[in-house]
Structure formats: C-alpha cells, structure tokens
Amino acid sequence: MRESRLKLTAGYIALLIVAVLFIVPFVWLLRSSVMDLSQIFIMPPAWWPRPFHFENFKEALTVVPFGAFFKNTLIIVASVLLGTVVSSTVAAFGFSRIRWKGRDAIFAVLMSAMMLPGAVTLIPSFIGWKEIGFYDTFYPLIVPAYFGGGIFNIFLLRQFYLTIPQDFDEAAFVDGANYFQIYWRILLPLSRSAVIVVALFTFLGSWNDFMGPLIYLKSDSRFTLALGLQMFQGSYTAQWDLLMAASAAVVLPCVVVFLIGQRYFLEGITLTGLKG
Amino acid sequence: MEISARDGQQARPAARKKTTSRERKALFYGLLFTSPAILGFLIFTLGPMVASFYLSLTDYNVFKDKTAFIGFANYAKLFTGEDELFYQSLGTTFYFVVLRVPAVIVISFVLALLLNMNVKGRSVFRTIIYLPSIVPAVASSMIWLWLLNPDLGLVNTMLRGLHLPTSNWLFGESSVIPSIVLTTLWGIGGTVIIFLAGLSGIPKQYYEAIDVDGGGWYHKLRHITIPMVTPTIFFNTIMTIIGSFQVFSEAYILTQGGPNNKSLFFVFYLWRTAFRDTEMGYASALAWVLFVIILFFTFIVFKTSKSWVHYEGDRA
Numbered sequence: 091m092r093e094s095r096l097k098l099t100a101g102y103i104a105l106l107i108v109a110v111l112f113i114v115p116f117v118w119l120l121r122s123s124v125m126d127l128s129q130i131f132i133m134p135p136a137w138w139p140r141p142f143h144f145e146n147f148k149e150a151l152t153v154v155p156f157g158a159f160f161k162n163t164l165i166i167v168a169s170v171l172l173g174t175v176v177s178s179t180v181a182a183f184g185f186s187r188i189r190w191k192g193r194d195a196i197f198a199v200l201m202s203a204m205m206l207p208g209a210v211t212l213i214p215s216f217i218g219w220k221e222i223g224f225y226d227t228f229y230p231l232i233v234p235a236y237f238g239g240g241i242f243n244i245f246l247l248r249q250f251y252l253t254i255p256q257d258f259d260e261a262a263f264v265d266g267a268n269y270f271q272i273y274w275r276i277l278l279p280l281s282r283s284a285v286i287v288v289a290l291f292t293f294l295g296s297w298n299d300f301m302g303p304l305i306y307l308k309s310d311s312r313f314t315l316a317l318g319l320q321m322f323q324g325s326y327t328a329q330w331d332l333l334m335a336a337s338a339a340v341v342l343p344c345v346v347v348f349l350i351g352q353r354y355f356l357e358g359i360t361l362t363g364l365k366g
Numbered sequence: 367m368e369i370s371a372r373d374g375q376q377a378r379p380a381a382r383k384k385t386t387s388r389e390r391k392a393l394f395y396g397l398l399f400t401s402p403a404i405l406g407f408l409i410f411t412l413g414p415m416v417a418s419f420y421l422s423l424t425d426y427n428v429f430k431d432k433t434a435f436i437g438f439a440n441y442a443k444l445f446t447g448e449d450e451l452f453y454q455s456l457g458t459t460f461y462f463v464v465l466r467v468p469a470v471i472v473i474s475f476v477l478a479l480l481l482n483m484n485v486k487g488r489s490v491f492r493t494i495i496y497l498p499s500i501v502p503a504v505a506s507s508m509i510w511l512w513l514l515n516p517d518l519g520l521v522n523t524m525l526r527g528l529h530l531p532t533s534n535w536l537f538g539e540s541s542v543i544p545s546i547v548l549t550t551l552w553g554i555g556g557t558v559i560i561f562l563a564g565l566s567g568i569p570k571q572y573y574e575a576i577d578v579d580g581g582g583w584y585h586k587l588r589h590i591t592i593p594m595v596t597p598t599i600f601f602n603t604i605m606t607i608i609g610s611f612q613v614f615s616e617a618y619i620l621t622q623g624g625p626n627n628k629s630l631f632f633v634f635y636l637w638r639t640a641f642r643d644t645e646m647g648y649a650s651a652l653a654w655v656l657f658v659i660i661l662f663f664t665f666i667v668f669k670t671s672k673s674w675v676h677y678e679g680d681r682a
Contacts, residue, residue, distance in 0.1 A: 097583065101483040108477060109494045115552060116497075118520055119509050135523055177402045184399025190392045193400075200403060203411045207612055207660055209633055209653040213646050214417035215410065237406025244403060269395045298502035300615040305641060316504045320619055323508060330512055337505045348500045352493065356559055 119341070122334035123147070130330055146335040150322070156336065158311060159318035163297065166228050166314060170235040170296040175289055178239030179281070182247035183273045187259055197248075200241050208301075216305055226308040231299070235292075243288045246358070250284035251277060287358030290351045297344060315340045418650045426647035433647070440651035452652070454627050455635035458543065462631065463610045466547045470606045471599060474554050478561030479591070492562070496555035503615035510549040511536065511620060536620055542629045546616055557602050564598030565591070596675045604667055611660050632656055 117137070122130055123146055125139045151157070185197045219230040238244060254277065262272050278285065303314045313321065319340050326332055348355060397404075422440055426433045444452050481492055498506065513520050514535035522532040535545040572590045581589075617623065617634040636656070640649035 098483060098485055101480050102485045105480050105485060105491045108480070109491055112494050112498055112552070114520070115506075115509050115513060118513060122512065131518060133523065134527060135520060177406075181400050181403035184396050184403075188392050188396040188399060190396030191389070193396055196400070196404065200407050203407060205608075205661065205664065206411065206415065207608075207633075207653070207656055209612065209636055210418050210657050211411060211414035213640050213650050213653065214414035214421060216640075217421075217646065218414070218417075234406060234410050236402065237410060238403030241403075241407075269399070273399075294500055298500075298504075300502070300504055300618070301637075304618075305637075316502055319502075319504045319508065323511075323619070330515075330518075333508055334512065337508045341501050341505045344500050344502065345497065348497065349493075355496070356492070 119334050119338055122330055123338040124335070125331055127329070127331055143331070146331050147339060150332040150335040151339060153326075153332070154318055154322045154336075155310070156315070156318060156339065159313050159315045162228070162312055163314040163316075166231050166303075167293060167296045169228070169232040171289060171292055173232065173235030174239035174243060174292045175285060176239075177236050178243040178247055178288060179278060179285060180273065181238050181244045182251055183269075183277055185244065186248045186251040187256075187272065187277060188269060200238075201245065203241050204245075212301075212305070219306065225306065226312060227306075228312070230306040231296075231302050239288075239292070243292070246288060247281065247284055250281050254280055283354055283357060286351060286354045290347065290354055291358065293347060294344060418653055421647050422650035422654050424647040426650075428644040428646065436647075440648050441655075443648070444651060444655060451627065451630060451635060455630045455632045458628065458630050459611060459613075459632040462543050462547065462613065463607060465544060466550065466610045467603065467606050469547060469551060470554055470557055470610075471603055473551060474557040474602070475561050475595075475599070477554070477558045478565055479587075481558065481562055482565045492559070495558055499553040499555035501553070504619055506549065506552065507616055507619035510552070514545060514549075536629075537625055539625050539628045542621060542625065546613075546620060546629060549620070550613070550616060557606065560602055561595065561598055564595040568594045593676045597677060600667070600671050600675045604664055607663050607667065608660055611656065611663075 121137060121139055124142045124144055125136075126143050126146075129136060129139060129143075185193060215230070216225075219225055224230055258276050258280075259272050262276060267275070298316065299314075300316045300320070303317045304320075307313055307317060310321070319336055322336050323333060423435060423437055424433050425436050425439075443449055447453070477495060481488060481495070485491075501509075514522075516522055516532070516534045516537055519535075521535070525532045533541050533545075536542055538545075568591065572594070573586055576586050576590065612633050613631055614633045614637065617629060617631040618637075621629040623630040623634055623638070632652070633656070636649050636652045639652060640646050
C-alpha cells in the first residue's frame with residue numbers, strides 16, 4: 091500500500107506523542123525511586139536526580155522483608171509455571187492429537203469455564219481450602235495449575251497443535267511409538283514457541299496476581315511481592331521515594347522477562363486474538 | 367480454515383477399517399491425557415460453581431456455628447432495595463464499563479492504525495505501547511497514585527504550569543471513576559496488538575482497488591478497514607466488557623471504594639462482603655448476580671454481532 095509523505099509524517103508525530111505519554115509514567119517511577127524527598131517535592135519538578143539516591147532501594151527493600159516476599163513469589167511462580175506447562179501441554183495433546191469419542195464435546199464444556207467470572211468460584215474454593223487446612227499456605231495458589239493449567243492455555247496450545255500435520259504421528263505409530271513418545275519427542279519440540287508463550291503469560295499472571303495471595307495468605311512471612319508492596323504502601327503512605335523504589339523493584343523482573351521474550355509475546359497475543 | 371480441513375480427515379477410509387481396539391485405545395489415552403484438566407474443571411470450576419449457588423441460598427457466615435438454608439432471601443434482600451451499597455456498586459461498575467469499553471476499543475484501534483503504518487521504528491513504538499500492560503496492577507496503581515496526587519503529582523503540576531484547571535482525580539467524588547479508567551488505559555497494549563494482528567490480515571489488493579477508484583484514506587477506513595476488522599472489534603469488545611465488570615486490584619489499591627463509596631466496584635464490594643464482613647452466603651448471591659449480568663451483556667453483543675460483524679467466509 092502506498093502512503094503519502096504527509097500521512098506518514100503525521101502518523102510518525104502522533105506515534106511520538108503517544109510514545110512519550112506511555113513512557114512518562116516509567117520515567118517518573120524511575121526518577122522518583124532514586125531521589126530523596128526534598129528533591130521529589132521541588133517545584134517545578136526536576137526530571138534528573140542530583141545526586142542519585144540508590145540507597146532508596148536498599149532502604150525500601152529492607153524496612154519490609156522484601157527478600158522473603160521475593161523468595162515466596164519465586165516459589166509460587168516457579169511451581170505454577172511447572173504445573174501449567176506440563177498439564178496444559180498434556181491436556182492440549184489429548185484434545186487435539188488423539189481422536190476419541192466425546193473429545194470435542196468435553197472440550198466445549200471446559201471452554202465454557204472461560205465465561206465464568208472468577209468471583210463465582212472464589213468463595214467456595216476459599217472455604218474448601220480452609221476446611222482441609224490449607225489456608226495461609228501456598229497450595230491454593232499452586233495446586234490448580236497442576237490440573238489443566240487453565241483452559242485458556244489449553245485452548246492456545248490446542249490451536250497450535252492442530253496446525254501440525256497428523257502424518258508425523260502416523261509415521262511414529264508405524265515405527266512403534268506410543269502416545270507418550272509422540273507427545274514428548276514430536277509435539278513438544280515442534281511447539282516450543284507456543285509453550286514459551288504459555289510460560290511467559292503464566293509467569294506474568296502469577297507474578298502479578300494480587301487477589302489470590304490477598305485471600306489465601308495471612309501471615310506477613312508468606313506474603314508475595316504484590317501483597318508486600320501493598321502492605322508497604324499502607325505503612326509508608328507519603329514516602330514516595332521509597333514507595334517508588336519498591337514499585338520499581340517489583341516491576342523490573344517483569345520488564346526483563348518481557349524484553350527477553352518479546353517476540354513470543356507478540357506472537358502469542360496474535361495467536362489468541364486471531365481466532366476471535 | 368486449515369484446521370477444519372484437517373479435522374475432516376477423521377473420515378479417512380484407512381482409519382475406519384481399523385478394529386475398534388484402536389478406538390478403545392484412543393479413548394483410553396485421550397481420557398488419560400485430558401484427565402487432569404477434566405478433574406481440574408470438576409474440582410475447581412464446576413464443584414465450586416454448584417457450591418456457590420447453594421451457598422447463595424444460605425446465610426453462611428464464617429463466625430456463625432450454624433448455617434441455615436434461607437431460600438432466595440439473599441436475592442430478595444438484593445432486589446428489594448434493602449442493600450443500598452449493592453445498587454451503589456452496580457451503578458459504579460456500569461458507569462465504569464460504559465466509560466471504559468468504548469475508550470479502550472476506540473483508542474486501541476487508533477493506536478493499531480498508527481502502528482500499522484509503514485513508519486520508521488515501528489517495532490520500537492509497538493514495544494513502548496505494549497510494555498505498560500505487563501506491569502503488575504499493584505505497581506501500576508502505585509505509580510498512578512503518585513502521578514495523580516492532587517498536591518504534588520506530576521499531572522496536576524503540569525496542568526498548573528499550563529494554567530489549566532487541576533483535578534482531585536482519585537480523591538474527587540465525580541472524578542474518581544474517569545481517573546481509574548484513565549489509569550487502566552495505560553495498560554491497553556494487549557488490545558492494541560490484537561487489533562494490529564487483525565489489521566495485518568487485510569489483503570492489500572482491497573486498498574489498491576480504492577486507489578484505482580480515486581478514494582482517499584477516509585474511504586479506505588470506512589469501507590475496507592473497519593468492516594474487515596469487525597471480528598477483531600467483536601472479540602476485543604467481549605473481552606473488555608468481561609474484564610471491566612471484574613475490576614478489583616485497581617479498586618482495592620487506588621481507592622478502597624472511596625471517596626464516599628463512589629468507586630465501590632462490584633467485585634470489590636463482593637470481596638469486602640465475603641472476606642471482611644464474612645457474609646459468604648450473601649456474597650455468593652452477589653457473585654451470581656455478576657455472573658448473570660456478564661452473561662447477559664455477552665449475549666447481547668453476540669446477538670447484535672450478526673448485523674455488524676463481517677466474516678470473510680460468509681460469502682463462500
């Protein structure tokens with residue numbers, strides 16, 4: 091498609107303005123995180139910290155046990171990641187590469203769960219976990235990942251598996267392979283990028299989860315970063331320097347993971363949206 | 367298209383000739399592979415769903431020894447106007463949805479149009495626009511609390527510098543909902559990328575046809591781009607509606623329902639009823655009301671979609 095010079099220039103300028111608007115909150119976060127309060131409150135506001143107060147990070151991350159929160163978050167995220175990747179690829183395999191009676195009907199029923207607001211299952215799930223003595227443990231946050239890993243992930247992987255020629259499986263069968271070998275040696279290697287997409291979204295979903303930890307975790311020592319940050323806000327209301335340092339520390343891992351896996355992210359969102 | 371063609375292979379004669387033992391084996395392994403997901407559905411979705419409905423018919427409260435079955439009394443309490451906060455939270459949430467859904471759809475569509483142009487540094491712009499959407503809600507809320515701080519925040523400081531009227535933003539009764547909408551627009555990136563995918567699927571020849579006919583950009587937008595992305599608009603609208611009705615983290619961290627309950631979102635009210643006031647029976651009734659509302663709106667969008675969503679395959 092040919093586009094006129096004028097139109098391109100106008101579009102470019104518009105994008106520049108949008109980009110600035112989207113970046114300013116990040117800049118503001120970073121610059122506030124390395125200033126002391128006297129610098130933060132200067133009017134008109136200074137954009138460049140002089141001097142840099144990197145010790146904000148040290149202070150913010152020690153007044154509240156962020157080290158423990160970080161460890162808790164890592165344990166939860168890693169466990170959820172493992173469970174989700176294993177159980178969603180296995181389920182997607184069963185829903186796409188094996189042809190069995192009732193398969194598509196059952197899949198449709200499972201898909202309907204996506205329409206259900208989380209609020210409906212929230213209260214009984216909470217009561218259930220509490221009854222069996224797992225309130226204030228990581229289990230309610232981790233165990234569900236091992237049972238299917240979320241229908242959305244199964245859907246995404248199934249879409250991908252359906253595009254891989256069935257002939258591969260047939261050939262493997264002829265060579266005497268069983269379903270497990272086909273899953274492990276053919277499907278998984280061929281769907282690496284889709285698995286990475288699922289892993290990335292799962293990482294972010296679990297890292298960013300707020301409601302789950304809020305409901306299931308009670309002791310400070312078991313808090314996650316998201317919960318810890320919120321608690322921090324409660325006790326350091328006007329300490330914007332420390333609040334921003336703590337926020338930056340929570341945001342940073344997400345940004346790093348995103349920048350590393352960027353290509354897969356964009357692919358993955360496209361994969362989910364195109365089927366709409 | 368490709369997918370359905372492949373699905374059709376099941377009727378291949380070679381496969382049909384095989385004995386039923388292979389079918390039985392397939393059924394066994396099929397169920398084996400999918401059993402964790404099916405169990406998960408039964409334990410973590412269907413079971414709680416049934417339990418939730420039952421709870422909504424009781425006066426279950428964590429601190430009460432006995433739970434009584436009270437029929438539809440919880441629902442009666444909701445709809446007879448006894449619970450003012452219920453109406454307040456419903457109104458707040460509707461207002462938020464009405465404001466947010468069109469804003470998200472229009473703005474992300476325009477951003478996708480811009481990103482779809484052949485400008486230099488496209489991928490950099492795309493990354494910048496997507497990046498905020500991966501920021502944890504707790505952290506982005508913190509950033510916005512600071513940016514929108516009425517006295518010292520950047521936004522009001524800039525407005526003052528430009529001699530424009532300032533606002534109390536999250537602390538004003540009338541400005542709190544638009545402010546929360548504003549903060550969530552920062553995380554619009556995912557929707558933009560889905561639109562972008564929809565746009566890139568439009569065949570170039572269609573635009574060339576308009577070039578030949580001497581039509582301008584408006585004609586292209588009106589007669590090709592918009593009709594061709596209606597399936598994407600449809601998908602994004604449904605997802606945005608469902609998401610907007612369930613907003614929680616932002617409500618919890620930004621305002622805690624304040625000021626004066628003006629940002630008492632439905633799910634926040636539900637959480638408060640269940641986990642602070644421990645009225646879990648009543649909160650379950652709230653959850654079902656939300657479920658029905660979301661189903662209703664999704665249904666409406668689906669129903670109307672026939673008249674405005676254009677599918678390429680339809681003509682075939």
